[in-house]
Amino acid sequence: LASDAATFDLHLRVYGGTTLSAGGLAPKIGPLGISPRAVAEAASLVTNDWQDYKIDICVTITRATRAFVVVAHPSTSVMVLRASSAVMVPQVATGSLGKGGYEVRKRAHG
DSSP states (O other), X not given: OOTTXXXXXXXXXXXXXXXXXXXXXXXXXXXXXXXXXXXXXXXXXHTGGGBTSEEEEEEEEETTTTEEEEEEEOOHXXXXXXXXXXXXXXXXXXXXXXXXXXXXXXXXXX
């Protein structure tokens, strides 16, 4: 990180909905005068919709105003997993099940 940069980004990967450790953020953002606890709480609020999934977040920090913005960036695989688990339809077995759970069908001779 350049010391004269007006803004910089901090990229983290967290579990959605969990609170980050403020102690882990302190060495990175503490010298800038930003509360690590405030960043951890904001990250928890942003990722609350992605409970139990690993989410990439980006914390953009502005040095001049000592402000920060937390944005969640879920990966494509996480979005697919979330969509597939939301659409799970119970499977209804038709026919008789043979050994190993496979469906048994009789071949028509004719």
